[in-house]
Amino acid sequence: MTAGRRRGAVTRAGALPDTSAPGAEYDVVVVGAGVVGCAVARELARRPLRIALVEASGDVGEGTSKANTAILHTGFDAVPGSLEARLVRDGQRLLADYARETGIPVEPLGAVLVAWDEEQLAALPRLAEKARRNGHRTTRVLGAGELRAREPHLGPGALGALEVPGESIICPWTTTLAYATQAVRSGVDLHLDCRVEKADPGAPHRLITPRGVLRARYVVNACGLYADRFDALFGRRDFTVTPRRGQLIVFDTFARSLVRHILLPVPGVLGKGVLVTPTVYGNVLLGPTAEDLDDRTATGSTAEGLAALRAQGGRILPALLDEEVTAVYAGLRSATEYDDYMCAAHPALRYVTAGGIRSTGLTASPAIAAHVVELLADSGLVLGAERPLAPVRMPNLGEAFPRPYRDAELIARDPEFGTIVCHCERVTRGEIRDALASTVPPGSLDGLRRRTRARAGRCQGFFCGATVRAMFEEAGHPWPER
Amino acid sequence: MAGAVNRTVDVLVVGAGPAGLAAAARLAAAGPYRIEVLEREQEAGGVPRHCFHGGFGLADFGRPLDGPAYARRLARAAMVAGAAVRTRVSAVGWSGPLTLDVTAPTGLERITARAVVLATGARERPRSARLVPGTRPAGVLTTGELQQSVHLYGVRRERLGRRAVVLGAEPVAQHAVRTLRGAGVEVVAMVTEQSRGPRRFGAVPPPPLLTGARVTELLGRGRLTGVGVSRLDGRSGVIRCDTVVFTGDWIPDHELAREGGVPLDPGTRGPAVDGSFRTGSAGVFAAGNVLRGVESAGAAAGEGRGVADAVLRHLAGAPWPLSGVPVTAAGALRWVAPNRIDEGAAGRAFLLRVREPLSRPLVEVSQDGRILHRSQLLGTAWPHRSVRLGAGWARRVDPAGGPVTVRIGS
Numbered sequence: 001m002t003a004g005r006r007r008g009a010v011t012r013a014g015a016l017p018d019t020s021a022p023g024a025e026y027d028v029v030v031v032g033a034g035v036v037g038c039a040v041a042r043e044l045a046r047r048p049l050r051i052a053l054v055e056a057s058g059d060v061g062e063g064t065s066k067a068n069t070a071i072l073h074t075g076f077d078a079v080p081g082s083l084e085a086r087l088v089r090d091g092q093r094l095l096a097d098y099a100r101e102t103g104i105p106v107e108p109l110g111a112v113l114v115a116w117d118e119e120q121l122a123a124l125p126r127l128a129e130k131a132r133r134n135g136h137r138t139t140r141v142l143g144a145g146e147l148r149a150r151e152p153h154l155g156p157g158a159l160g161a162l163e164v165p166g167e168s169i170i171c172p173w174t175t176t177l178a179y180a181t182q183a184v185r186s187g188v189d190l191h192l193d194c195r196v197e198k199a200d201p202g203a204p205h206r207l208i209t210p211r212g213v214l215r216a217r218y219v220v221n222a223c224g225l226y227a228d229r230f231d232a233l234f235g236r237r238d239f240t241v242t243p244r245r246g247q248l249i250v251f252d253t254f255a256r257s258l259v260r261h262i263l264l265p266v267p268g269v270l271g272k273g274v275l276v277t278p279t280v281y282g283n284v285l286l287g288p289t290a291e292d293l294d295d296r297t298a299t300g301s302t303a304e305g306l307a308a309l310r311a312q313g314g315r316i317l318p319a320l321l322d323e324e325v326t327a328v329y330a331g332l333r334s335a336t337e338y339d340d341y342m343c344a345a346h347p348a349l350r351y352v353t354a355g356g357i358r359s360t361g362l363t364a365s366p367a368i369a370a371h372v373v374e375l376l377a378d379s380g381l382v383l384g385a386e387r388p389l390a391p392v393r394m395p396n397l398g399e400a401f402p403r404p405y406r407d408a409e410l411i412a413r414d415p416e417f418g419t420i421v422c423h424c425e426r427v428t429r430g431e432i433r434d435a436l437a438s439t440v441p442p443g444s445l446d447g448l449r450r451r452t453r454a455r456a457g458r459c460q461g462f463f464c465g466a467t468v469r470a471m472f473e474e475a476g477h478p479w480p481e482r
Numbered sequence: 483m484a485g486a487v488n489r490t491v492d493v494l495v496v497g498a499g500p501a502g503l504a505a506a507a508r509l510a511a512a513g514p515y516r517i518e519v520l521e522r523e524q525e526a527g528g529v530p531r532h533c534f535h536g537g538f539g540l541a542d543f544g545r546p547l548d549g550p551a552y553a554r555r556l557a558r559a560a561m562v563a564g565a566a567v568r569t570r571v572s573a574v575g576w577s578g579p580l581t582l583d584v585t586a587p588t589g590l591e592r593i594t595a596r597a598v599v600l601a602t603g604a605r606e607r608p609r610s611a612r613l614v615p616g617t618r619p620a621g622v623l624t625t626g627e628l629q630q631s632v633h634l635y636g637v638r639r640e641r642l643g644r645r646a647v648v649l650g651a652e653p654v655a656q657h658a659v660r661t662l663r664g665a666g667v668e669v670v671a672m673v674t675e676q677s678r679g680p681r682r683f684g685a686v687p688p689p690p691l692l693t694g695a696r697v698t699e700l701l702g703r704g705r706l707t708g709v710g711v712s713r714l715d716g717r718s719g720v721i722r723c724d725t726v727v728f729t730g731d732w733i734p735d736h737e738l739a740r741e742g743g744v745p746l747d748p749g750t751r752g753p754a755v756d757g758s759f760r761t762g763s764a765g766v767f768a769a770g771n772v773l774r775g776v777e778s779a780g781a782a783a784g785e786g787r788g789v790a791d792a793v794l795r796h797l798a799g800a801p802w803p804l805s806g807v808p809v810t811a812a813g814a815l816r817w818v819a820p821n822r823i824d825e826g827a828a829g830r831a832f833l834l835r836v837r838e839p840l841s842r843p844l845v846e847v848s849q850d851g852r853i854l855h856r857s858q859l860l861g862t863a864w865p866h867r868s869v870r871l872g873a874g875w876a877r878r879v880d881p882a883g884g885p886v887t888v889r890i891g892s
Binding site: 250254297299300301302303305306324325326327328329405406408409411412415416418419420423424426444445458459460461462463465466467469470 | 483484485486522523570572574585586587588589590605606607608609610611613615616617618620623624626627630631634635637698699700703733735737740
């Protein structure tokens with residue numbers, strides 16, 4: 001930690017800090033601790049500002065950010081000239097660098113867009129041209145033979161593909177957590193379980209939560225699925241969020257040898273289709289579905305959705321269906337009526353919105369953060385001199401990088417790293433212990449899973465569930481009843 | 483693995499459940515061999531460690547025991563016989579045909595053996611593997627997690643829930659009901675796709691039983707609030723509950739076998755073995771529930787003793803069979819084990835599992851159209867219980883012929 005820098009507080013309960021005295025208010029309150037909100041908080045932490053990050057749920061990255069396809073996009077297929085195209089392109093570079101610096105697992109596998117019919121095959125040159133306009137000149141059309149040589153387990157009928165080098169897979173959980181950890185270590189207060197129910201815009205703004213009132217000179221809306229509703233608290237009605245559900249199936253690590261690239265569908269009139277991709281944890285992901293819903297909490301899977309995914313997965317990679325399913329989940333992406341991110345500054349209100357951040361938001365997150373900070377400055381926030389952030393190094397959850405159970409030196413120093421607790425995912429006591437004592441500790445077993453992979457494997461707790469829960473409770477966390 | 487200590491033993495047994503411990507006890511007693519058992523859990527004993535009910539020990543020790551007492555006895559017998567039983571030691575991969583990479587609190591090891599016995603057991607398929615849709619709330623367990631939570635960690639009702647639904651009606655489901663009730667949780671329903679539930683339930687009343695029904699959805703945000711249930715006759719509804727236990731539906735824990743390239747049987751999904759528990763990889767044996775999911779602990783221990791005899795013959799120089807005639811399941815049969823017949827193989831009975839309950843079914847064994855055996859079973863064959871088929875017919879198998887087919891039908 002930088003000398004003289006206050007470390008931020010992480011709270012989950014109790015009264016919020018008193019911001020009522022003049023001058024005691026936060027300079028900026030970022031609402032929503034998903035990947036975007038955490039990235040914005042981290043970016044702001046470079047400045048000598050008093051910053052809070054508030055989150056309605058009990059953990060960072062609890063919404064869209066935890067349940068997505070975990071791809072670090074090149075942005076080759078963005079709408080050329082859009083804000084999204086620019087931020088994805090910039091974000092891809094920034095996040096790849098940040099991942100190297102902090103230990104976020106990334107694997108640059110490259111993608112192939114597989115054409116299954118003549119219409120899709122005919123679309124490939126157009127996609128290549130779009131990629132060129134987005135600054136990606138390395139795409140290449142593969143014939144059926146070359147495609148089969150690259151991906152020998154593809155189902156019959158693949159006619160060709162567009163190769164997109166540079167598309168990567170990444171750990172979305174570690175990314176969000178790295179931002180939050182670095183922000184807190186650099187002085188940002190993180191208030192979890194702190195839903196903003198009302199806002200009273202003014203000088204300063206008053207944000208009313210069940211845990212008290214937060215006063216802020218500037219407010220950033222990073223509310224994801226609720227960005228339009230939060231806008232309404234500030235009198236803005238610029239867009240409407242329509243939750244679009246994506247159901248996904250995670251196959252066992254034994255499926256990993258079946259696929260070498262990110263297998264993307266060719267987007268067509270009938271929607272974007274499903275992809276098959278390895279994960280950094282060594283699994284294989286199949287999905288997502290795309291269902292427009294009204295309910296912003298409908299993160300359940302459905303029998304129809306899973307059946308449709310299996311049907312499509314069986315066509316793309318027939319052998320996949322013989323493997324065991326490790327997990328099923330569904331995430332909601334925040335679609336709006338517009339074809340771009342909805343980032344806007346409202347200088348008179350001292351208020352910035354980062355809404356409509358769709359599935360590319362993970363990739364774009366560092367660039368969105370930089371953009372939002374610019375918008376705050378344009379709105380009159382005096383940023384002050386830039387200073388270095390507190391360093392972070394995240395525990396590695398990726399299979400392509402050394403994990404503690406294989407590290408003789410680490411085990412010699414600390415035998416807890418030689419005791420495997422979660423056998424399927426090979427998570428050690430040392431990793432669980434460290435996660436429970438980390439800067440942003442998990443508030444639930446699911447949070448612990450996203451920090452360590454404990455209980456995320458094929459047995460889903462048959463072997464380790466009771467032990468992991470006992471460790472969680474011994475660390476002083478109440479059993480979550482929510 | 484950099485920094486690993488290289489060691490050698492005569493026999494490396496992976497897994498200290500009933501099969502592995504029984505094998506180690508007999509091997510250690512039989513000769514001057516160095517026998518080492520690796521167990522990744524804190525205690526040896528396998529699943530019986532958390533089975534706090536009777537039904538163990540009669541075949542092995544001649545007296546009725548509960549699971550934990552049985553597990554302790556097996557572990558003690560192996561250690562007294564001279565086997566090294568090491569706990570908190572995980573076999574994490576292979577670095578040679580008979581060399582395992584190991585992670586332990588004492589560091590990394592690379593252990594080479596003259597014979598490896600895989601006795602890694604089985605687990606229950608969790609909700610996700612059964613593709614039960616819905617939300618992902620807390621309160622969703624397998625019997626394994628439930629039993630460990632209650633019996634090894636003393637988790638009581640306030641943390642488990644108040645109203646539980648148990649899926650399945652096999653013996654393991656009944657144990658789940660007892661464990662829940664013992665912890666103070668009311669069991670509001672037992673749901674099974676089978677046409678009937680358990681015939682007896684001890685001295686206590688069974689929970690409300692829903693047969694011919696399956697769970698179609700889990701409901702609730704954060705915590706489970708109910709399960710959607712659909713009957714085969716089309717009726718459906720919701721049972722309110724805050725806990726659901728998925729029982730049975732066992733799958734071999736075949737990870738190490740598969741990582742080592744040991745061929746699996748498509749029916750059992752365990753390592754394919756012959757009647758001497760020899761796998762398709764020379765020097766690698768497999769025994770117990772890793773072969774096909776759950777049989778009783780006594781049956782697994784019996785296989786442990788059987789594999790020990792085969793390992794002793796191997797150590798004495800018996801040749802490893804290069805091929806053998808595959809045995810395949812047909813008709814209403816889900817699997818048959820052992821999965822291969824070799825010349826001179828021991829005459830172990832075959833185990834058969836049906837897909838659905840069959841009353842007095844006909845069993846037929848054939849090779850290349852030639853009938854080797856035909857008989858009618860007495861009573862009903864159930865999907866959760868193996869039918870034993872004597873191996874007398876195996877002598878008539880042509881070692882140069884095609885696969886042997888075991889077919890079951892009504």
